[in-house]
Amino acid sequence: MSTDLHTLPVRSVKGVSLAKAKELEELGIDSVARLLEYFPFRYEDYRIRDLADVKDGEKVTIEGKLYSEPSVQMYGRSKSRMTCKVFADPLMIQTVWFNRHFLKDRLRPGAQLLLTGKWDSRRLQLTVAECEFPGGSSSRSGTLQPVYSITGALAQRWMRKTIQQALVQFGALVAEALPKQLVDKYGFMPRKQAVYRIHHPDDVEEGKQARKRLVYEELFYFQLKLHAFRAIQRQKEDGVAHEFNNEDVRQFVRALPFKLTDSQKKVIAEILHDLKEPYCMNRLLQGDVGAGKTVVAAAALFATVKAGCQGALMVPTEILAEQHKRSLEKLFEPYGMTIGLLTGSLTDRQRRDVIASLHMGLIDVVVGTHALIQDDVLFRKLGLVVTDEQHRFGVNQRSILRRKGMNPDVLTMTATPIPRTLAITAFGDLDVSTLRELPKGRKPIKTYAVGHDKLERVIGFIRNEVSTGRQAYVICPLIEESEKLDVQNAIDVHAQMSHAFPEFRVGLLHGRMTAQEKDEVMRLFKENQVQVLVSTTVIEVGVDVPNATVMVIYDAVRFGxxxxxxxxxxxxxxxxxxxxxxxxxxxNETAKERMRVMTETNDGFEIARRDLELRGPGDFFGTKQSGLPEFKLADMMSDFEIMEMARDDAAELVAQPDFWTSAEMLPLREFLQREHILDGERLD
Structure with a gap:
């Protein structure tokens, strides 16, 4: 794209006043280029159609001849209903006009009209929204009119006119943005034509072709950044090349109290290979609930400590941090390795002791919450950063922890399996490892969806299970009663369950409790001193109680x-x-579909795919934390095939030596320079 258009202020377009320029700036439009790239999100169809092909209630544009004088009924001073007969070959139809009585004098029998409105096929009646007299200077008939996302005082008609003016003035300066080999490979229309046609398609197919070309371009540039960044990082070799003996790690694995799955063995091998390389590992480990990600992270941390470095494991909750610390202590103590814990609930003295031990290298692996990223937390030699449930941390939190070492290796983990659609998009600069298998002996969980009227039967089922020595969770969306939401709350449900099970001990766990209170409740539950645990979603991640066999979720429609x-x-x-x-x-249908999916499958990857379809990518991780790119035109779901094309093409180009030297690729290298990719700044 010509940089001239990026530097030309939007006021260069005729008709854009200072006030209008300020309104456009609120939409992110400050240059001619940004105005031309402010693409419509849909089109209004003003193409003339035969009423025989129009469905009842559909919007339509027709051509007709006025057959009768208009009849006007007034309501108050300004409201009116006007009717007249129109011959729209081969039908004689009734037309209804609301509050348009000022047109009465122009509506003479025999006049040709272009009418747009809502069609009532039973009454043979058109409720007119827009009327044109053929030959007018602003006729829209027979066209697809773009519809733009606008705010404030901006109007569609003005936006259409202004973008059209920009195309007339500056359309010739729109430069090709893709290498010729890619334009030829896919038979794309030239960029100049695509930019014009997406605003003014002659027909639906032409609009689709223009959009496809521009979507590919947008996704290609996104993927180019990711692949160029990875190539540069691997050339720099400024990471930590960990030196450890593979046999030590094999002995560690053999000493585990369980056998690893083939999937776990494969992923550990991938991580160990990365740790030994001189470039920074940047790997995403995803696996279904219970697939055994923690032991994979433990093997990576073990190898890091054996290589003389420290490891850090950041998790979203204190309960999970404490659980991981206990698990790692059992695994690492036989090898003389020390595990530290750093959370917000430590006393000032405890915190100072942990920080001092980290700085002196007396702690090999520290497990903690966001307390790990405080300014005064320093390491002697941080070699590996592991973040668990990584989508719960913002981009800035993860990068702060990483910067506490000299380019440490990074392993991010998630138990929310990520569909390939999002993995390629949001984590395109990461290597992705996937745990597909569950440990042997795991039985699929039987899932049922029932109405609130079946609560007595649910309580009876819990009683039967707990009577045989098992335990149960009961999950609620809220802690206390809310006037706004008619949902069960944990405090009321705890009272209800305590009354229903006088012979058992019922515990309560929620986010407002202190870390010590939560820890005590979970300890009692793990030891089966509490048989039924009523909880909010604080137990969603990581808590491991093998004896619990019942999970009851109140108001399940409120959860994704x-x-x-x-x-x-x-x-x-x-x-x-x-x-x-x-x-x-x-x-509603969406809620019914969610319940149906849950009862049909236990496969987290299939559930994640369906969740993405139902909720969209913005809500999949949580919009603010996701780090997902915001595309002008592309959609991650519907344009996934184009995303894959763009990814493969970008990877192939970057791998060619000519890419970094040839004149043809200079515009792409200049783009990477503007984005600071060539400076080696890390992508988050």
Whole structure:
């Protein structure tokens, strides 16, 4: 693209006043280039159609001849209803006009009209929204008119006119943005033509072709950044090349109290290979609930410590941090390795001791929450950063922890399986490892969706399970009663369950409790001193109680699919058959579909795919934390095939030596320079 258009202020377009320029700036439009690239999100169809092909209630544009004098009924001073007969070959139809009585004098029998409105096929009646007299200077008939996303005082008509003016003035300066080999490979229309036609397509197909070309370009540039960045990082070799003996890691694995799955062995091998390389590892480890990601991270941390470096494991909650610390201590203590814990609930003295030990190298691996990223937390030699449930941390939090070492290796983990659509888009600069298998002996969790009217049967089912020595979770969306939301809350449900099970001990866990209180409740539950645990979603991640076999979720429609799957994963961790009961009275089709998906499959990857379809990518991780790119035109779901094309092409180009030297590729290298990719700045 010509940089001239990027530097030309939007006021260069005729008709854009200073006031209008300020309004455009609020939409992010400050240059001619940005105005031309402000693409429509849909089109209004003003093409003339035969009424025989129009469905009842559909919007349509027709051509007709006025047959009768208009009849006007006034309501008050300004409101009116005007009717007249129009002959739209071969039909005689009734037309209704609201508050358009000022047109009465122009509507003479025999006049030709272009009418756009809503068609009522039973009454043979058109409710007119817009009227044109053929030959007018601003006729829209027979066209697809672009519709733009606008705010404030900007009007569609003005936006259309202004973008058209920009195309007339500056359209000839629109430069090709793709290498000729890619334009030829896919038979794309030239960029100049595509920019014009996306604003003014002659027909639907032409609009699709223009959009496809521009979507590819947008995704190609996105993928080019990712692949160029990875290539530069690997050339720099400024990471930590960990020196450890593979046999030490093999002995560590053999000493584990369980056998690793083939999937775990493969992923550990991939990570160990990365650790030994001189460039920074940047790997995403994704796996279904209970697939054994923690032991993979433990093997990576073990190898890091054996190589003389420190490791850090950042997790989203204190409960999970404490659980991971205990797990790692059991695994690492036989080898003389020390594990530290750093959370917000430590006393000032405890915190100072941990920070001093880290700085002196007396702690080999530290497990913590966001407390790890405070300014005064310093390491002697940080070699590996592991973030668990990485989508719960913002981009800035992850990068702060990483900068506490000299380019340490990075392993990010998630138990929310990420569909390939998002993995390629959001994490295109990462190598992705996937744990597909579950440990041997795991039985699929049986899942049921029931209405609130079946609550007595649910309580009876819990009683039967707990009477045999098992335990149960009961999950609620809220801590206390809310006037706004008619949903069960944890405090009320705890009272209800305590009354229903006087012979058992019922515990309560929620986010407002202190870390010590939460820890005590979880300790009692793990030791089976509490049989039924009523909780909010604080137990969603990581808590491991193999004896728990029942998961009851109140108001399940209030949770997304992936969150329901995470909660369900708290059971099914032992030898006994486990059950998940979703209490829900779905009021809409989306909620019904979520319940149906949960009862049909236990496959987290399939659930993640369906969740993405139902909720969209913005909500999949949480819009603010996701780090997902915002595309002008591309859509990650519908344009996934184009995304894959763009990814493959970008990877192939970057791998060619000519890319970095040839004159033809200079515009792409200049783009990377503007984006600071050639400076080696890390992508987050």
């Amino acid at each position: 699919l992936s969150q329901l799957h995470q909660l369900r994963g708290r059971v099914g961790r032992g030898e006994h058959q486990s059950h998940c009961i979703l209490i829900a009275d779905p009021k």
